[in-house]
Amino acid sequence: MVELSKQNRKAGHLFAMKTITQTMRFRQAVIEYSVQHGVTKAAIRYRLNRQYIYRWRKRYDGTLQSLADRSHRPHSHPNQHTPEEIKLILDMRRRNPNTGLVVFWVKLRQRGYTRSVSGLYRFLRKRGQMAVPLPNPKYVPKPYEQMQYPGQRGQIDVKVVPSVCMVGQEKETQWFQYTFIDEYSRFRYLEAFEEHSTYSSTVFLRHVVERFPYAIECIQTDNGTEFTKRLLPKGGNTPTLFEAELARLGIRHKLIRPYTPRHNGKVERSHRKDNEEFYASHRFYSFDDFRNQLAIRERSYNNFPMRPLNWRSPKQVLFAFPNV
Template sequence: MSSSERELERRAKHKLAVLRHAEEVSGSVAATCRYYGITRTCFYKWRRRYEEEGFEGLKDRSSVPHHQPNKTDPEVIEKILWLRQQYHFGPHKIAMYLQRYHDVTISPSGVWRILNKVGLNRLPASQRYKRTQTRWKRYEKQRPGHQLQVDVKFIEPLGQTGKKKRYYQYTAIDDCTRVRVLRAYPRNDQRTAIQFIDHVLSRLPFQVEQVQTDNGQEFGQSFHWHLLDKGINHVKIRPRTPRLNGKVERSHRIDSEEFYRLLEGEVIDDAKLFAERLQQWEDHYNYDRPHGALGGQT
């Protein structure tokens, strides 16, 4: 028996004791009501229910109103729970998605109340934000193309047998607009990095002034001089400080949570098919996905 059921049982026994007190002790409904501090209307209601339904009739009933004109539609609740469980979105991001894709207006606090009611108000420990004191100060460039952050994410499709294939997702994100360019390659070297940066420059609708990378071997001297030859400055972050490349690192976490995790271990060992899937995800990220950093805009 759960704690709530035990509490219902305890309260029902108390009501039965009140009814028996009137019959066996005081002999007066008014005296019993004064003794227990209840109204006679309440006493007679308990007695009527006890006569009609027995002990079960004394258990507390739901206090939910019969008519709730402002109650959230069950379909909206289903969408909220699906976004929470599937993507681990918070109340603000869920409200953004409902407004953008379903034309449903609901406040973040309203989303939180629904999540709290079903016990989904707290994320798994790995998905929670750090305390405010330990977060790094946010910054962003004010002009498109002022700086690109570039990084590489290692990918190995799950469920492979035999000789396993691996890919390297090259990612470039504009510091101002958050526009990203993605490309998957079977190698990770300077030649590949140069191919990727040429692809990025051909895709972006604005001029790039500076590229920021970590200290990986793929961003070595050949890559560095290739950028300088194109009139683009190349800077590297301090060793062991990935937070300085925070936007591209955070976007890789979004890739893991909203793209790779949903593949559910699907084996994609064809480079062309993988590139198509990645391109679809890039388009969704750039043109459809609401961004919290941009106030829900794309």
């Protein structure tokens, strides 16, 4: 796109130069004819006034460049900024190099400046005194801890099924997709639920442990109430059914930083792919229909080659690990 815009500008510049050259050659022809036959005959032949010919004869020095148009921009304007206003603007800009246009204009008005904000904008643009924005502080991610074997850590999250996908259901009906993803192999286990609660999370966890062929050492979740009471004003020290089941199974529970879904990035990314590839093109006519189609989606995902896995599928990576 940048190259294309450069080419367009270059083409426009060449076109303008060509037009100017034709005009300059015309003026040169008029001058040469007037020298041979007189200004009056040249004015009649080329349908010009005599003052025009005299003006260009006076400017002509034998080169085409001397016949080029000069800038028509006036040297001054009755409403231009006064020297006092210019000094005020430049002094204020030195002290406020990063201040935006409107704030800068308000500060000038507090010191007696009476021009409009658009007039100030034109002056700043002309003088090259527009604000220099400070660089935004960028988020510097910590080095990601690569998992070394299946089950070392898994992520669990819940996705609400878009209501547009549910056909023939009451408006208040909600279905939920529970998702487990193994960070090492990207292997996923999906399950449909009609309830979004710590009980559903506990049932899902038991099914994950039964389905996953390796021992799971750690489960990472967000701080939703279906997983923990950590952010609730009361009962924050009381474990939920989900946390109690994790403790019974000997699985460590890792909670991400509140309101930071990127820390649960793998499962969040997989949910985005579900939106794009599954929910955008599927409709469900009953909960059983949704559950069956979700199972097909799970098989499709686990058998699809992925770039992070060197174009192997999650299932291939999972079962290629020794000591299965």
